[in-house]
Amino acid sequence: MSLSMHNNKLIQLVAIFGMGFSSSFFAVAGDLVTYEVPKQAFYTHHNDDYTVRVRKLGGEWQDLYEYKVKVDLDNPQNASMVYFDMGEPVEVSVKKNNGDIRRVEIRPKSAGIKPKLAGNVALFKLSKPANISIEFDGDRLHNLHLFASAIEQNIPDKNDPDVIWFGPGLHLPPENAEGAFRIASNKTVYLHGGAMLRGKLLIDNATNVTVTGRGLIDQAGRGFEITKSNNVVIDGPIVINPKHYTVYCGQSNHVDIRNIKTFSAAPWTDGIDMMACSDVNIDNVFLRTSDDSIAIYGHRWDYYGDARNITVSNSVLWADVAHPINIGLHGNNKQPELIENIRFNNIDILGHDEDDRNYQGAMAITNSDDNLVKNVYFENIRIDGVEEGMLFNFRVVFNEKYSHSPGRGIENVYLKNISIVNSSLNTSVIGGYSKERAVNNIVLENIRLEGKRLKPSDFTLGEHVSNVIVKP
Numbered sequence: 209m210s211l212s213m214h215n216n217k218l219i220q221l222v223a224i225f226g227m228g229f230s231s232s233f234f235a236v237a238g239d240l241v242t243y244e245v246p247k248q249a250f251y252t253h254h255n256d257d258y259t260v261r262v263r264k265l266g267g268e269w270q271d272l273y274e275y276k277v278k279v280d281l282d283n284p285q286n287a288s289m290v291y292f293d294m295g296e297p298v299e300v301s302v303k304k305n306n307g308d309i310r311r312v313e314i315r316p317k318s319a320g321i322k323p324k325l326a327g328n329v330a331l332f333k334l335s336k337p338a339n340i341s342i343e344f345d346g347d348r349l350h351n352l353h354l355f356a357s358a359i360e361q362n363i364p365d366k367n368d369p370d371v372i373w374f375g376p377g378l379h380l381p382p383e384n385a386e387g388a389f390r391i392a393s394n395k396t397v398y399l400h401g402g403a404m405l406r407g408k409l410l411i412d413n414a415t416n417v418t419v420t421g422r423g424l425i426d427q428a429g430r431g432f433e434i435t436k437s438n439n440v441v442i443d444g445p446i447v448i449n450p451k452h453y454t455v456y457c458g459q460s461n462h463v464d465i466r467n468i469k470t471f472s473a474a475p476w477t478d479g480i481d482m483m484a485c486s487d488v489n490i491d492n493v494f495l496r497t498s499d500d501s502i503a504i505y506g507h508r509w510d511y512y513g514d515a516r517n518i519t520v521s522n523s524v525l526w527a528d529v530a531h532p533i534n535i536g537l538h539g540n541n542k543q544p545e546l547i548e549n550i551r552f553n554n555i556d557i558l559g560h561d562e563d564d565r566n567y568q569g570a571m572a573i574t575n576s577d578d579n580l581v582k583n584v585y586f587e588n589i590r591i592d593g594v595e596e597g598m599l600f601n602f603r604v605v606f607n608e609k610y611s612h613s614p615g616r617g618i619e620n621v622y623l624k625n626i627s628i629v630n631s632s633l634n635t636s637v638i639g640g641y642s643k644e645r646a647v648n649n650i651v652l653e654n655i656r657l658e659g660k661r662l663k664p665s666d667f668t669l670g671e672h673v674s675n676v677i678v679k680p
Contacts, residue, residue, distance in 0.1 A: 239296040240262065240263070240270070240294055240296075241293040241294075241359060241401070242262065242270050242272060242292045243291070243401035245273040246402060246403070246404045248377065249378065249404055253275050253276055254273065254275070255274050255275065255287075256274070257274070257286075257305055257306065257350060258288050258302055258304060258305060259301075259303040260272045260290045260301070262298050262299070263298060263299050264297075264299075265297055265298065265333070269301065272290040272291075272292060273290065274289070274290055275448070277289045277448055277449065278471065278473035279349060279472075279473050279528055280498060281473055281477070281529045282528065283349075285350060285473075286350065287349065287352070287353065287471070288351070288352045288353065289355070289471070290355070291356070291357070291446065291469075292356060292357075293356070293358065293360060293401070293422065294334065294336075294337060294356050295358065297334060297336075299333050299334075300331070300333075300334060300354065301329060301330075302329065302331075302352060303328060303330075304330075304344050305328075308328075309344050310345055311344070311345060312325050312344050313342075313346070314332065314341070314343070315340065316340070316341075316524060317592060318556055318590055321333075321340060334356055337357050338354075339354075339355050339356075339469065339494040342354060348593070353469075353471075353494070353496070355469055355494065363398065364398050364420070366398070370395055371395070371397075371398060372389075372391065372397045373400075374397070374400060374405060374421070374423060375400050376402035377402070378404050378406065379403060379404065379405045379406065379407075380406050381407035387406075387407045387428065387429050388408050388409070388410040388429075388433070389407050391409055392414060392417075393414040394417075395414075396418045397420070398420055399419070399422065399424075399425075399445050400423055401422030403421070403424065404425075405423065405424065405428070406427065406428060408428045408431060408450075409425070409431070409432050411432070411434045411437050412436060412437065413435070413437060414440075415437065416439045417439070417440045419442045420444050421444050422446070423445055423446075424445065425447045425448070425450070426448045426449070427451070428447075428451070429451050429452055430450050430451070430456050431445075431450050431470065432447075432456070432457075433456045434458070434463060435457075435458040435459065435460065435511070436459050436460060436511075437463075438462050439462045440464070441463075441465075442455070442466070443465075443467055444467050445468055448470075448471055449473060450474075452474075452477060452478075453477065453478045453480070454470040454477070454478070454497070455468070455479070455481070456481060457481065457482045458485070458508070459510075461485065461488075462487045462488075463487070463488045463489070464488075464489045464491075465490045465491070466491045466492055467491075467493065468493050469494040469495070470494070470496065471497075472496070475498070477499055478500045478503055479493075479502055479525070480495065480501075480502050481502075482503070482505065482515060482518065483505045483508040483509070483538065484505070484507055484508075485515055485518070486513075486516040486517055487516070488517070490502070490518075491519075491521050492523060493520075493524070495525050496528065496558075497526070497529075497530075498528050498530075499529055499530045500527065500530045500532075500534040501526065501527045501532045501533065502533050502534070503534045503535070503537075504547060505535075505538035505547075505579075506538060506539035506545035506546075506577065507538065507539050507577070512545075514545050514546045514547065514548070515550075516549050517549045518549070518550050519552075520553075520555065521551075521553045522554045522555075523555055524555075525555060525557050526559040526593070527557075527560050527561070528559055529562060530562050530567050531567060531568075531572045532557045532560055533570065533571050533572060534569075534572045535550060535572065535574075536573050536575035536576065536579050536615060536618075537574055537575070537576055537607065537610060538576075539576065539578055539579035539615070541612040544616060545578075545579055546579070546580050546582070547579055547580070547581045548582045549583045550583070550584045551584075552571075552585065552587070553585070554587075555588070555589045555590070557592070558592060559593040560591070560595070561594070561596050562596060562597050563596060565598075568598040568634060569597065569599070569600055570594065570597060571601075571623070572600070572601040573601070573603070573618055573621065574601060574605050574607070575603070575604050575605065575614075575615030575616075575617070575618055576605050576606055576612075576613065576615045577611055578615060578616050580615070580617055580618075581615065581618045582618070582620050584618075584622070585624075586600075587622075587624045588625045590627050590628075591629070594633060597633065598633055598636045598637065599626070599636045599655075599657070600636045601636065601637050602618055602621060602639075603618075603637060604639070604640050604645045604646070604647060604672075606641065614642070615641065616644075616645055617640070617648070618646075618648070619649055620648075623650075623652050623653065624651075624653040625653070626654070626655045626656070627656045627659075628657055629658060630657075630658070633657075635666070636668070637667065637668045638650060638667060638668070638670060638676060639668075639669075639671065639672070640670065640671060640673050642672055646672040647674070648673075649674075649675045651677045651679065652676070652677065652678045652679065653678075653680075663678070664676075664678055
């Protein structure tokens with residue numbers, strides 16, 4: 209969409225407000241909902257690399273606002289992002305505004321979307337909601353991220369005293385709130401799709417909190433901070449370039465994180481980090497991060513306790529730096545903790561790039577601080593986009609930078625139906641630390657490298673490892 213078209217839209221909105229009419233800052237066409245950018249961010253957040261439109265099949269095209277998002281800590285670049293809601297199949301038109309185009313690819317490939325290229329315009333259909341990357345001529349640093357979500361259901365009543373409603377426009381935290389919107393127990397927070405918050409949502413020592421909506425959290429210290437809390441649901445918002453983690457989750461239980469998306473390009477900007485958390489369900493998230501996309505630890509900072517029963521499913525992970533998945537590094541060597549019953553299922557990994565072999569591994573268990581890690585399942589994982597790294601890295605370690613002691617061990621790790629389309633990987637590693645701090649019971653079933661079955665020669669088996677089974 210051209211800037212002049214945006215200017216016309218802004219003028220129309222100003223005129224509407226001037227006549228005294230109300231506006232909800234979104235356009236509805238049956239089962240297609242698009243959102244206007246908050247006017248305070250209109251000029252600062254636009255990226256003119258693409259012009260993107262969407263319509264119901266055979267309907268009228270609707271223009272989308274193309275957000276500028278930073279990616280890749282190694283050399284931060286401006287990528288693009290659009291979003292809308294759909295309740296029936298739609299058509300999407302993506303025009304690349306600069307340069308000649310030879311090919312276009314949509315990832316993850318598991319989405320099964322086949323674009324047609326006509327000159328510098330890619331056309332494709334979406335039959336259902338999806339979180340995808342549209343890449344012209346293999347450019348993954350200036351690509352377009354498209355988030356098509358399901359139509360919102362059960363939108364809370366903004367007049368309910370237990371609802372905190374962020375409507376269209378820019379919202380700043382209260383003065384002296386240290387950049388945070390503090391959320392108390394028994395509250396529902398709604399972020400309208402045209403809302404932009406410049407502060408983190410802080411849920412501390414709270415119970416029964418729900419955050420929902422399609423709005424944005426922009427350049428905050430963190431996106432969400434969930435600490436010593438129970439029964440928390442996060443569903444829908446987009447986080448743009450936080451200065452630290454997108455979701456910082458410490459010593460909290462019964463946490464449900466769904467349909468969130470994030471971009472980061474700063475140091476220590478992990479996606480979702482869980483420290484001493486249990487009973488966590490993460491579903492349908494898109495995390496493009498410049499540090500670990502998902503990390504699971506025991507004790508760290510002010511948070512103590514085991515980490516149990518964590519499931520991540522139906523999601524897209526993209527680590528421009530470090531691990532897409534990292535388990536076990538931090539814990540409590542004075543009172544050892546347990547990390548157990550961890551499951552990753554139906555995951556697309558679109559990026560893994562790490563120069564330091566100590567921090568490689570699309571799937572990593574680098575266990576220290578007297579943690580015992582056991583019962584970890586990786587199933588139905590497709591990896592497409594390793595610049596430098598390993599497929600897996602399962603080790604009991606003493607990390608000189610972070611550890612207070614080696615881990616106690618790793619037990620019962622099961623990989624099934626894993627594929628990777630990159631044959632230039634560094635060799636994967638399985639290794640224990642000592643006889644008492646060993647790795648036991650690793651099953652590798654139907655693991656394929658460039659379509660070929662994994663062989664024992666495709667990974668390094670270190671000392672203090674027993675019962676590694678490779679199945680076809």
